[in-house]
Amino acid sequence: MLNYQFDWHLILNGEYRQWLLSGLWLTLKLATVSMILSFFLGLIIAVMKMSGQRFVRAGASVYLEVVRNTPLLVQIFFWYFGSFKLLPAAWNEWLNATNEFEFIAATMALTIYTSAFIAEDIRSGVRAIPKEQTEAGFSSGLSFLQVMRWIILPQAVRMTIPPLVNQFLNLAKNSSLAMTIGVAELTYQARQIESHTLKGFEAFTAATLIYLILSLVITGLMEIYNEKILKPRGAQA
Amino acid sequence: MTCIQFPSKVQSKIQFLVVFVSLISILTGISLAAHADVLGDVKKKGTLVVGVKDSLPPFGYVDEKSRDIVGYDIDMAKAVAKKLGVKLELKPVTSANRFPMLSEGNVDLVIATTTKNPERAAQVDFSHAYFLTGQKFIVAKGKVKTLQDLDTARIGTAKGSTSEKNVATSLPKAKVLSYDDYPQAVLALQQGKVQAVTTDEAILAGLLAKMPNKDKYEIPDLKISDEPYGIAIKKGEKGLVDVVNSTLLEMESSGDADKVFAQWFGPNSAAPLKRTFKITAEK
Amino acid sequence: MEFINSIFGLDFSVIRDNWLFFLVGRYPNGPMGGVALTLTLAVGSVFFSGIGGLILGLLAVSQRRWVRWPVNIIIQTFRGVPLLMVIFWFYFFLPAVFGKGFPEISTVLIALTVFTSAYMSQIVKAGIEAIPRGQWEAGVSSGLSRRQVLWQIVLPQALRHMIPSFVNQFVSLIKDTSLAFIVGVSELTHVATQVNNRTLNYPTEIFLFIAVVYFVICSAFTALSRQLEARTTSANANR
Numbered sequence: 001m002l003n004y005q006f007d008w009h010l011i012l013n014g015e016y017r018q019w020l021l022s023g024l025w026l027t028l029k030l031a032t033v034s035m036i037l038s039f040f041l042g043l044i045i046a047v048m049k050m051s052g053q054r055f056v057r058a059g060a061s062v063y064l065e066v067v068r069n070t071p072l073l074v075q076i077f078f079w080y081f082g083s084f085k086l087l088p089a090a091w092n093e094w095l096n097a098t099n100e101f102e103f104i105a106a107t108m109a110l111t112i113y114t115s116a117f118i119a120e121d122i123r124s125g126v127r128a129i130p131k132e133q134t135e136a137g138f139s140s141g142l143s144f145l146q147v148m149r150w151i152i153l154p155q156a157v158r159m160t161i162p163p164l165v166n167q168f169l170n171l172a173k174n175s176s177l178a179m180t181i182g183v184a185e186l187t188y189q190a191r192q193i194e195s196h197t198l199k200g201f202e203a204f205t206a207a208t209l210i211y212l213i214l215s216l217v218i219t220g221l222m223e224i225y226n227e228k229i230l231k232p233r234g235a236q237a
Numbered sequence: 238m239t240c241i242q243f244p245s246k247v248q249s250k251i252q253f254l255v256v257f258v259s260l261i262s263i264l265t266g267i268s269l270a271a272h273a274d275v276l277g278d279v280k281k282k283g284t285l286v287v288g289v290k291d292s293l294p295p296f297g298y299v300d301e302k303s304r305d306i307v308g309y310d311i312d313m314a315k316a317v318a319k320k321l322g323v324k325l326e327l328k329p330v331t332s333a334n335r336f337p338m339l340s341e342g343n344v345d346l347v348i349a350t351t352t353k354n355p356e357r358a359a360q361v362d363f364s365h366a367y368f369l370t371g372q373k374f375i376v377a378k379g380k381v382k383t384l385q386d387l388d389t390a391r392i393g394t395a396k397g398s399t400s401e402k403n404v405a406t407s408l409p410k411a412k413v414l415s416y417d418d419y420p421q422a423v424l425a426l427q428q429g430k431v432q433a434v435t436t437d438e439a440i441l442a443g444l445l446a447k448m449p450n451k452d453k454y455e456i457p458d459l460k461i462s463d464e465p466y467g468i469a470i471k472k473g474e475k476g477l478v479d480v481v482n483s484t485l486l487e488m489e490s491s492g493d494a495d496k497v498f499a500q501w502f503g504p505n506s507a508a509p510l511k512r513t514f515k516i517t518a519e520k
Numbered sequence: 521m522e523f524i525n526s527i528f529g530l531d532f533s534v535i536r537d538n539w540l541f542f543l544v545g546r547y548p549n550g551p552m553g554g555v556a557l558t559l560t561l562a563v564g565s566v567f568f569s570g571i572g573g574l575i576l577g578l579l580a581v582s583q584r585r586w587v588r589w590p591v592n593i594i595i596q597t598f599r600g601v602p603l604l605m606v607i608f609w610f611y612f613f614l615p616a617v618f619g620k621g622f623p624e625i626s627t628v629l630i631a632l633t634v635f636t637s638a639y640m641s642q643i644v645k646a647g648i649e650a651i652p653r654g655q656w657e658a659g660v661s662s663g664l665s666r667r668q669v670l671w672q673i674v675l676p677q678a679l680r681h682m683i684p685s686f687v688n689q690f691v692s693l694i695k696d697t698s699l700a701f702i703v704g705v706s707e708l709t710h711v712a713t714q715v716n717n718r719t720l721n722y723p724t725e726i727f728l729f730i731a732v733v734y735f736v737i738c739s740a741f742t743a744l745s746r747q748l749e750a751r752t753t754s755a756n757a758n759r
Contacts, residue, residue: 069691069738070731071698073709078731081421081716081723084428086528096429099391102414176602180702182414187604192415195333195397198340198360200612208601208609215600292717299714301537304546327550329704329714341615343624417702420717427720449721 011202016193023189024210030103030175030185034110035168041111042118043157047148049123060119067116073177075113080105080181106178114171121163125156165222169215186210275345276476284324287314288344291329292420294443295501295508296350309501310348313367313468313485316493317346320484331418333397336361339471346468346481350440352399353467362474363467364481367494369514370439371460372403375426378455381433387411393422393431399464400436407461419444426454437464442508482518489516534722535729538715542730545706553706555733561625561707562694565632569693570686572633573640580645583666598638604699607631611703628700636693643685647678681752687745691738698734708733 010016048060067075080102084092095101129152137147179188190207194200279285289310290297297308306327318325328344335347339361353363374387381387389410394400396415405413414431416422422434423444434441441456448454468485470477488494494516502510535542545553552560579591598606610631615622651674659669701710712730716723 065739065742066735069695069735069742071695071709071734073698073701074727074731074734077709077713077723078727081424081428082727083724085530085724092429099412101430173602176604177699179604180417182416187602187608190605191333191396191608195336196402198336200337200608204605204608204612208605211601211605212597292714294718298718299541299546301541301718303549304541305549306546329706331704334704337612341612341622343615343622417713418717420720421713424716424720424723447718447720 006202007197007199008202010197010199011193011206016197016203019189019193020186020206020210023184023186023207024214026183027172027175027185030106030110030178030183031168031171034107034114034171034175037107037111038114038118038167038171039164041115042122043153045115045119046122046126047145047153049119050126050148052144064116064119067112072109072113072174073180076106076109076177076181079109102178102181102183105181106175106183110171110175110178113174114167117170118160118164118167121160121167122153122156125160126152128159129155162222162226165218169218172214173211274476275342275471275474276480279321279323279345279477284326285314285318285321285346286326286328286344287317288328288330288335288338288347288349289314290331290349290418292418293350293440294447295506296440296443309368309497310350312497312500314346314348316488317468317481317484320480320487331397332395333417335397335469339469342471345477346470348468350437350466351469352437352464354399357469360472362470362472362478364470364478365485365516365519366465366467366514367485367516368439368466370437370464370466372400372435372462372464373438373441373456373458373460374433374435375423375441375445375454375456376433378453381457381459384408384459384461387433390432391430392433392435393425394435395419395422398436399462403462404435420447423448435461439502439508439510442510446507485516486518528724530725530728531722532725532729534715534719534725541715542708542711542733545711551706554711555708555737557625557705558694558697558707559737561629561632561697561700561705562690564629565636565697566686566690566693568629568633569636569640569689572637573644576637576641577644577648578670580641581648595638595641598635599642603631603635603696604702606635607699607703610634624700624703624705628697628703628705632693632696632700636689636696639692640686640689643682643689644678647682647685648674650681651678684745684749684752687741687748691741691745694738694741695734 011020045060045063048056049064051057051060083105087095095104098104133151134147137151142150175185176187178185179191182188184192186207190203193203197203289306289308291306292298293308295308296310297306299305300307306329311327314325314327328338330338330344330347330349332349335344335349335351336357338344339347347361350368351357351363353366357363374381374392376387384407387408389412390408391412391414392404392408393414393416394404395418398415401413401415404411414422414425416425419434419436419440422431425431426434427448427450434444438456438460445451445454445456468481470481485494488497495512498512500506502508502512541554543554544556545551547553547556576591576595579587580595582588582591607628610627611624614627614630648670655673656666656669659673660666664672697707698709700707701713704710706714708730712726716726719726
């Protein structure tokens with residue numbers, strides 16, 4: 001008879017609770033830093049994709065295709081282990097000297113991967129804005145970039161906020177892959193507790209609940225934002 | 238007190254969280270698997286499933302030509318299967334997943350450079366030690382003379398290994414980076430991401446022999462622990478433990494154990510070692 | 521290739537020496553692996569999660585509260601956690617329930633199926649909700665039962681609209697199979713790390729190569745999905 005002895009006390013106290021909390025902290029840090037970076041990168045790619053210059057547009061298309069059609073895990077391995085031969089020796093030395101290369105490589109992979117999805121979100125936001133606005137901008141003498149910067153993007157980004165929140169949740173979930181290169185985020189810590197204590201059920205339940213609470217809190221805030229801030233304004237207009 | 242009115246979606250999410258938690262607590266109440274007699278099952282299905290390492294020469298690795306897993310641990314597995322008169326099936330495991338695989342019955346035995354220690358012996362049963370080694374380091378040549386030289390270093394090893402715990406104890410200020418398996422730690426060493434790789438000497442020797450620029454690295458004589466390897470068996474399977482132990486003792490007395498050692502660690506091997514141990518019956 | 525080699529000092533001979541291993545793993549001496557297993561996993565789980573997604577999606581829009589609620593809770597749970605976590609869960613849970621020797625490949629197949637079904641159900645739900653209410657009312661008033669309206673009028677239209685999204689999910693699945701590596705299933709990514717671990721000198725070449733393999737497979741299906749999308753929209757425009 002395999003009698004699995006559940007031991008919640010072990011996970012919820014002392015050292016192992018500390019591991020879980022530090023894992024959560026790193027998950028949030030990874031997701032937040034990558035979110036900010038991939039927002040700006042996504043913005044640039046989206047603008048490039050809508051540019052009048054054929055080569056700029058083609059460049060953006062290639063970027064989007066390549067990034068969206070390769071697994072995130074492979075991209076993480078590529079940046080962590082594969083970038084070494086492609087970078088100058090001095091860069092490698094500098095990166096290793098930071099002592100944070102695991103975090104940097106994971107952030108880079110997550111940023112690049114997410115930027116492709118954010119670029120698409122922003123583009124659909126832009127599409128929702130009437131064409132006349134662009135034309136009006138051009139006829140009043142603004143350049144393409146000025147029209148984007150001052151007229152189109154501010155509106156598009158506001159419309160993109162719900163999908164962006166969604167991307168943040170995806171990032172929090174996707175950051176679990178960083179465990180494969182030794183970033184001690186939440187899933188890594190759960191696994192670590194499992195291998196130290198052989199108490200897999202408890203460790204993974206704790207981590208799963210943390211992920212669920214995280215998504216509950218964020219979507220909850222989003223709902224409150226939608227109902228309390230967006231809707232009343234919409235009703236007035 | 239003001240009453241916060243949650244939007245309906247939030248409410249449903251809170252409810253599903255409650256359901257999830259209660260589901261887990263129900264699970265807590267039921268015991269999860271029925272009685273299993275591993276030895277009987279192995280004989281019945283005619284196959285012994287053994288968890289082995291698949292990228293850790295010379296213990297277990299995929300041979301480039303035959304694309305088959307070979308090594309010292311694999312020869313041990315073959316001997317047990319032969320003794321039982323059943324077919325052998327090899328399953329790749331890592332340091333981190335080998336115990337779950339064993340306790341959930343995905344493998345019948347784990348022969349994967351597993352150190353015997355009291356904490357593990359509380360969770361699984363071990364055979365007599367079939368290999369003896371000690372934990373050391375691979376470092377760049379001439380850089381490390383004493384343990385103090387590694388005091389604040391970044392040290393690579395594998396998740397879920399005893400090496401990980403030992404190095405954290407003996408070098409508390411060092412930053413330990415745990416990868417999925419040792420070769421990735423060696424790759425990180427070559428790329429300057431860590432200053433040392435630590436695990437058992439026999440594994441290190443095999444890894445060092447595989448390194449493309451091996452003349453730049455060395456294994457200094459700094460041992461931080463003794464590591465006897467045992468074959469891991471699910472707790473309470475006395476029949477299987479007995480078969481494994483008698484196989485090992487017969488290998489020693491017939492000289493087969495010597496031959497297997499000579500094949501993988503002998504003078505003509507990639508990573509020559511001296512055989513400083515004999516397989517003996519222990520408590 | 522020569523050009524890239526000369527710039528970065530890359531050496532793709534490691535791919536040439538191991539190409540069969542990348543393609544089929546240890547087959548025929550051992551179990552199938554590599555690209556063959558990646559595709560098997562993706563095709564298998566897209567098939568099952570298509571069915572699972574349809575069932576979950578229909579239950580999620582059920583008129584009965586006691587059906588709709590638990591189903592939506594299950595869907596939201598799986599959408600709220602990382603796939604890696606779901607794989608770990610099934611890795612522990614399935615053998616505990618079904619006993620000894622539950623193979624990892626099935627574990628991963630089931631984890632991928634359940635996870636993707638939760639996402640597919642949202643596509644089905646949206647597809648059904650996109651059909652104008654007028655059609656339901658028209659169907660019911662012409663004497664059909666709700667069930668008949670669903671199966672004969674609503675679903676056929678909704679499914680046609682869903683096809684491009686299904687193909688997109690399939691592309692995600694191909695990428696997601698790479699996570700099977702973590703529990704030791706020898707699909708393409710796992711096979712690549714094995715070669716990387718053995719050779720210790722060609723990480724750039726190996727990960728670049730498998731990225732290209734994934735890219736070729738995924739972009740073929742992405743292109744297909746775009747074509748289908750163009751066809752559905754033009755078909756609608758013609759009506």
